[in-house]
Amino acid sequence: MEEFFKLNNRLNLELKIKPLSPLCIKLSTGKKEDESETDSYSTILVTEEGKTEGDKKGELKIDTRRGEIYIPGSTLKGLFRDRFIIMYGKTNEKGKKIETKDIKNLFGYTEGNSEDEKARKSRIFLQDAFFFENEKRKNFYNKDKIIDSNKNRAIEEFVSSRSITPIDHFSSKAVAPLTFEYTTEDFRTEIFLSNMSDFKELQGIYFIIRDSINGEIRIGNSKTRGFGQIEFEVSDLRYSVFHGKEENFKKFEQFFEIDEEKSTKIADKYLEKVMKLKTEYKKVCINNPNEFIKALFSEVK
Structure with missing residues (x-):
């Protein structure tokens, strides 16, 4: 339960949702x-x-x-959960992909297999998209x-x-x-993700962005009639580094800049240092990935 009382890091990712079909x-x-x-x-x-x-x-x-x-945030969260199961889920005896413990710990669950797993809060939250x-x-x-x-x-x-x-x-x-x-209007949503143990979860989100660029993501009714195809685009990405927890972020620090206005500082020390992704690293290009994406995928095992 410690992870719910202590905040080690926090990721805020703003996504633009671009309809490629109505x-x-x-x-x-x-x-x-x-x-x-x-x-x-x-x-x-x-x-x-x-x-x-x-x-x-x-x-x-x-x-x-x-x-x-x-677009309800619950719809978007369901989409992300399904894609995580496809990417990282395990195959059961019937050949169906099911959730792993890591996926459950990320998205939360209400029932477990033991007294210690009755419920777990989600570490990822997706806002309604307006x-x-x-x-x-x-x-x-x-x-x-x-x-x-x-x-x-x-x-x-x-x-x-x-x-x-x-x-x-x-x-x-x-x-x-x-x-x-x-x-056919563009929408905006924001993802909040707390206490990443490594950057594999962020990697999974970028996989979903990649899939949307490849035309594989649809939402809503009448998808078989050509409705609901969307593409995600990174509008903003901020990573909050808390005092004493800076080590995991150092390998990505060169791709970010400090947001002094949103950071919390006492004297010359940061209690919370908010790092925002530099503009040149926001665009996701499948054929020519930028250096931040290369670093993200090379570091995560």
Whole structure:
């Protein structure tokens, strides 16, 4: 339990989420059992508040949403956990990848195999992802954008819709039409990771960034119809070094610079030295990795 009471290091990583295909917010489809009704529901991207009222066949229900559009942090954490299992999980007797103890210790768990493993807190936290540009976020709360007491014009400004009629592969006949509501805006999330014993966990995050560049990461509904492909981009990376725990970070120090404003210092000694990754090392290029990425992958075993 010591690791939960004592903070040895802390990593803050800000990621830009760039949609390479539309991100599905809402999907509507006619119900097979009653063609007069429409099944309309929110998928990966949701709003903070609102209700729905009325519907028409094959159309999205009219709603009164007011809050911002966002990607839940729980969705992103689930994505990262699944990718860690694929990369570092062990194969069971059925040939399925399952979590190792290291993965459980990183993402947390609620049940264990013994009295000492009833629960463990997660050491990694992913924030909800909101629009990358703050000016666009303000539009959701701009009084000039309000149509009435229940709806904000920003929903219409950043959201589009399109309809398709799927073909049944067995009968070759058209099935109930689908109407999608989607956005193509960039989002921003932040990852907080504490008490890394080595840099293997950061290496795993960079593997996920690499996979996104390779077009392997999708989120949300209707992925098989071309929705939800995203790419991660490093916007900022900060590593907090605490007094007496500087040794593990020394091999990477040349790629960072001190953020004096966020650091905590007494006299000439740092209690917490916040190091931010230099701009020239933020870009992730698969074919030509920068020196920081080379050092990260050469040092982690």
